Each structure stands twice: as C-alpha cells, then as structure tokens.
Amino acid sequence: MQVPFFEIQGVSKYFAKVIANKDISFSIQKGEVLALLGENGAGKSTIMKILYGLYRADEGKILMDGKEVKITCPKDAMKLGISMIQQHFSLVPAHTVTENIILGNVKGRIDHKKCHEDMKKLADTYGFDVPVDAKVSELDVGVQQKVEILKALYLNARLLIMDEPTAVLTPQESETLMQFVKSYTEKGNSVVFITHKLKEVMEVADRIIVMRNGRVSGNLKKEDTNETELSRLMIGKDLVQPEKDSGPMGDKAKVCLKVEGLTIEKKGEAPLLRDISFNIREGEIFGIAGVSGNGQEELCEAITGSLKPTAGHISLNGEDITGLTVRERIGKGIGYVPVDRHRDGMVMPMTVAENMMLKESFGSKWANHGFIDKKKLNACTQKAIEDYQIKAPGPDARAGGLSGGNQQKVILAREVSVGSELLILNQPTRGLDLGAINNIHTVVLEERKAGKSILLVSTELSEIFEMCDRIAVMYKGSFMGIYRSEELNTEKIGLLMAGYAQEKEAAGNE
C-alpha cells in the first residue's frame, strides 16, 4: 500500500465544555475524494480546521508523505498544499475576483495586467466561467464559490478541503461542482468533502469517514456501504420517518392566509418581492423552494409585519392584516420561526424561560400588573422542555448554552404556542442534525393535522418534497409557479430554482 498523502494520528481537541475531537485517526490518499460525514457538532469541521492550522490539536500528530509536519497556522498549511474553503466564504466583496485571488500572495508592486491574464488562464484550465474583473459583491454565491476554488488552485493546492460546499448551490450548480471535483482528483489531487448529506456522499466520495460525537464511527469504501448503514453510523440509531397523511380536510378546507399581489420595491432597485399571490388552507403545508436569498425571507417578514410591502394585501381568516404591526399580528396567531435564530429568533444571553416569553411580553399572558409571573412561565417552559424533548438542564438554563437543535426546538415550541392560526417556518432545519430534523418534522406534521396553516420555506428539496402539500418556487422575488408536490421532481424544480420558466401547469392556485 502506498504511503498516504496526509495522515492524522490520534488527534484530540478539547473546547471548554465539549470534546470536539477524540483520538481521530485516518488517512487521505492521493487522488482520492474523501467524504467526512457526520451530524452538526460531530467534529468534522474541527478536525479539518486542525489540519488547516486554524485550531491547534491538544493531542496527536499529522503526517505528510509519512513524515510528521507541524501546522500552526493556515500559512503553514498552504505551503504544504492544503487549502480549505470555509462554509462562509472569506472573500472581500468590494474587490474584484482577481484582487481576491492574489490577496496575500503578492508583494510590493502589483502587475495587474499579468495577474489578470494568469487568472483568465487558470479559470480556463478548469473550464470555470468566472468574470475575473467583476466585483465579488456582484456575483452569485455559486460563482463566489468558484472564486474560492480558484484561489486554492492559484496556490497550487493539492488537498482541497470543502466545508458543506453544496449548501448554497442549486442542484445544477452542485452537479458542476461534482464534475470539477472528479476532474481535479484525476490529476492526483485530493479532496476532503465535509457534509451531512448522505446523497452527496454516495455520489462523489471514494471513501467515507463517518464521525459521531467527536469520534470516528466508520471508515468505509463507497462500494462496501449504503445510505442506511451510513445514517446509522452517523446517528447511532435508526430513524423512523414521520408519516404524512392526506391532510385533515384537503381542498375543501377554509382558506387561512391569503396573499395578493404582494410587492416590495425600493426606488431604483430590483424588487425584493414581485407580485406574489397565494393562499394557504387550514391543515395545509405550503412550501417555498428556491436558493436562499431569492426573496423568501422578505416574504416571511412581510407576512409577519416587520417589512412593509409597497403594494398588495395580506389577509388572515378573511381579515385584512396588511396595516397591522408585528405585535398585533402576533396577537392574531401568527408564529414565525426565522431562518437566522441567532439574529432574529432568540436572545442568547437570556434563559430558556425568558426566551419563551419573547413574543408575548406585552399583555397578561406572562405578567401580573407588569410583573413577570415567573411561576407560570417556568411551569410552561418545563412542560415545553419535556414535550419537545429539549436537552436543557431547566427553564433557567442560558439559551446560548444549548446546542443548535435544542435552541431551534425552544423557538419552535414558542412559535407553535404563539401561532395558533398560521405557522411560518423559514428553513427550520437548517444546520440541524438528523435527529433534530426528525423531531421538528414530526411536530410540524402534528400541527398540520391539528388544522394549522403552515408556510415552509426550505432550500432542502428532500424536505420540501417530504413535507409539503403544494410548492411554490421562488426566484429573484417572484414565484416561478405553484405546483402540487406530486407534479414536480428534482430536475424540474432545479430548473425553476435557476430561473428557467417552463410551461406552467397551473394547479392548486385557483
């Protein structure tokens, strides 16, 4: 057997309160695509950040071509030919593509012309269609990712680490990325692909390292395994998929939310929302698919009241709520799980109980003459902790100290109680592990059964197909059409997500 390109031997990393990595050992061969599979918090990113020099290992060592190497900062890693593309890109938006790529790698006077031509050549070599003099801020995320890759190639990276690279891409863009990965590794280079998506792993990887709770729980060749086995290794148990029935009332149910001609447009700018119309019936899950940043968040916020539409109407149970404030709409029974729970959903330094009353600090639900009814609040929070299986020491635990999945459950518990009529979920399972996703899906389906109307925004197609009764695809602030979920498939939806309109088989939307 050949000497592995890189070898990680017994690496451990401790953070305060968590063991991020314990005794991790595996190797990366030349010309290999290695998938690093695991749930959030399994330690995938941490071990790769150690290899890239962003973190220091507390124990263990790293070998390159059989010799031990010390990697203390990304610069060391780059010298050894390691490049890492972070989940959040590290590009300077105000600079051009060329400037971004040469950043940190040129000294003294910059020969712009030469750099420029180098970039063009480089992009052509790999068949990347990247405008090298465009500003990064003007590029789509998919192209920005290519810029990141070019940056790595410019440094002659021989090991490319990609952290959840497909999270921001359309299915078609993902396809292009996979092709690049194949052609890149054919030249003898290696790729580490960090992901929690089983499908991708089976598609692209030669070998799979499965991680769970900071340890390696499996090291398998793709040919020798299947999705079921991987999922078991990843979670440690079998998952029971929640069952979806045909819905309590189907087409005859009462319309709960009605949105007509909703538009948000600032003067001189492209509209954020363009003439959106749809309705949601009681007991229906209405899905919105699309690459994130195409107006989904604006749509949610227009319905919850924090963004004012420039045209159009929103009504709830026949009552026009377009002019109501956020607080009044909460009072009408609209619950909202925002996409960014850190920014919009929770107050991290506060306790779980305090977060439970965030939406209803006015009025008498939690208060007596302005004084907080701590007893009632704690009792309700304790009940939510039990009902939703939130892993928290108690109502007085700091919300910021919980794991992402448990934080999301706290928000969901609150919004289910607030949203007695309508529940708006913007990517409710983003970044969560399979166990938590399963939990959340079960809750949402139960709420559907109870007759609530649910608006589900998601970038995960599997989630959209699994949960929704009807699906709208959003692109640049417009709906590309509304479909029954059985009318669509991955390919069709992918084209719509990329903005290719097709013959609309008008359905569902009377």
Add this chain to the structure above:
Amino acid sequence: MNDKDKLKDLIITNFLAIAAGLILSGLMLMLLHINPFTVFGDALHTMFTDKYTMGDVLLKATPLIFTALAFAFTFKANLFNIGAQGQFYMGAIVAIAASLKMDGVVPTPVLLLIVVVLTFVAGGLIGALIGFLKARYNANEFLVSMMSTYVVQALMNYLLRTFLLETKGEYPQTDAISREAWIPTLIPGTRLHWGFVLAVLVAVGVWILLYKTTLGYRIRAVGSNASASEKSGIKSKKVFVIAFFISGALAGMAGFTEINGVQHMLIQDFNTSIGSSGLGIAILANANPIGIIFASILFGALGVIGNLMGRMPGLNIPSSIVDLMQGFVMIFVIVSYFLRAWMANRREKRRLQKVVEK
C-alpha cells in the same frame, strides 16, 4: 460550573484585585519614602473606629450609586450613557433652584419630595433627548451623551453667573439653602443623610425593574438582541428612549442628594468626577444593581482613605493618591474579569480531559 462556583470566583478574584490595587498603591508610596503599612494601617484604623469617618464613606458612596446605576441601566440595553455627569449637573441645577424658591415656603418633607421628583425628571429629560436622537436619527449615543455633559456644564456656569448668582454677587455660586431644605441626617454625629437609604432603595428598585418586570425584560431583550426583539413586536426605538430617560433620571437624583444632602449650595466645578467614577463602578459591579451598592461603598472608602492619608501631618502625601488607588483597583478588577473567564474555561477543559481518560 454552577452559579455558586461563579459567585465564589467573583468574590475571591475581586478581593484579590482590590488587594493587588492597594499593594501597587503602597509601592507608589514607598517610592515617596513613606511606609505604606503604617499609613494604610492608620487610615484604616481611623476609618473603622471613627463614626464620623465611617459615615463619610457611605456619604461619598451615595451619589456614586446613582451615577453607576445610570450607566448600568442603559448598559443593560446595550447602550452607552456616558453623560451621567451632565445629567447629574442638570439635577443639581434643578435641585438648587427649586430648593431656593421653596425654602421656608413649604414644609421640609413636601419640599424634599418635590425636589426629588423634579431632579428625576430633569435628568430624565436630558437622557430621553439622547435616546430620542439615537432612535430618530441614529445618532451615536456615546458621543451625544458625552457632549451633552459639556452643554449642561456650560448652562450651569451661565446660570451661576446670572439667575442663580449669590446675593453677594461675588463668586459664581448660589446662596446656601437653609436647614429647612436639607435632607435629614441619618446618624447623628455624622454627615450621613437619608439620601444613602434612598440610593440603596433605588438600586434595589432598579434591580426589580430590570429582572422582575416585563418592561425591564424588554429593555434587556433589546439590549442583547435588538433584531430578535423587533421581530417579536418590541419597538426597540421606544425602548431606547425609555431606557435613556430612566438612566438620566437616576443620574439626576445624584444632584438631589449632593445639593440637599451635602453641599447645600451649587458652586462651579461641582463634583467633577462622579460621572466617570460611576461608570467605573458599574463596570466593576458587572452592571448588577446590587453589586453597585457594594462597589460604590468600596470607592467611597478608597476616597476617604486617600483623604485621610493626605491629611496626615508631616508626610506630604499628594491628594492624587485617591485617584491612583481607585485607578489601580479598577484596572485589576477589569483584569480579573478576563482572568475569571480564562480560569473557568481551563478548568472545564481539564475536567473534560479527565472524564475522557477514565
């Protein structure tokens, strides 16, 4: 790590920080060829045995509690009111003007009650103005509040030369108010007045307001995460104005206790450092209202010790030793804050490593 451990850590590190501050101050004294042990010993001895001096410690702590609360209150809303000095001046102006007007006209309790309300509102309005500028025009509250102090100070100086000028017309200061308008003495034989009790009650009140009421809840929520609060129907701009009003009002009340309780008149360059000291105390107490009471007493004590040392015959200890001691203590307390976080982090890591190895 539970809360008990944290409290223990807090008390130990703060105690060490104070000790370190005093030791460093002692070293400074040694540079002046003064034996710090005898000097500190004497000063402490006097402080703890002399009723009058002890009373002065609490007397000095009183306005500091108010200005520290003022800073802490907006700090909880993630806002910075560093204009407590100006709000205190505004309170002082209103206190002296109202007291002079009503002196001998209305009975003492009524007068004091009216004055305390007026100072509260006066300081509060200055605060609310800052909050309004922040909310309406997105002005930087840090700068606006800082500059507001100079504006109020200029106003005070103007008034001291015109409408509030003493009858003699000699110095830029007001007439003294009569005993009728004084805050009654708390302990006979000392200068300590009921204003100290008021300060402690207000601190407890602020604590209740922040942690037990929905208004306080909203202020803290907006402070920690304005975006999430907005999405939850809380108008963060309104909260800014309210928080700044209360903050300014608290600082304004220091004007009441200082005028009616201690100075009994308004003079130029009156108590120039209680705003900045209050800021330091609030940080020292981690913006906790109850902690502020103790931190203020500590600062009062340091001030008194420094004064005692300055007055020691034949030693010529510069009076700036007060600032030096307070500064050193403050630095160490701030360092201890980071030390605590680092220690807690390391302990957790160790514990974890042990658990794994078992």
